[in-house]
Amino acid sequence: MLTLTENASNIVSTIVDKQVQSDDGGLRISGPNDGAFAIAAVAAGEPGDTVVESGDAKVYLEGSASAVLDDKVLDAQVTADGDVQFQLAQQG
Structure with missing residues (x-):
């Protein structure tokens, strides 16, 4: 299952808190389409989504x-x- 680094967890929480008012x-990550994933802040997942x-x-x-992401680690950074x-x- 996909895992998140501590940095990614913090950034995801910050993005969602700013854009979505829902517990x-x-x-949400979908795709890949044309080799890229779509990423969006959502109020809740869709039926069938893995959480x-x-x-x-x-x-x-x-x-x-x-x-596709089952054996991956997600990391994130905020640029300058x-x-x-x-x-x-x-x-690992």
Whole structure:
């Protein structure tokens, strides 16, 4: 199952807290389409989504994203410009 670094957990929580007013709010990852994933803050997951919880962060994985990301670690950084960059790596 996808895991999140501590940094990714903190950034996901911050994004969701700013954009969604829901106890079930989280970041939803779908795809890949054309080699890229779609990421959006959502009030709740969709039926069939896999839920990954790390600290206060919730990530909802659409079915095909869940299969592709099953053995990955999600990390995140905030750039000097204030943008968020997500990176994937193989689990240890």
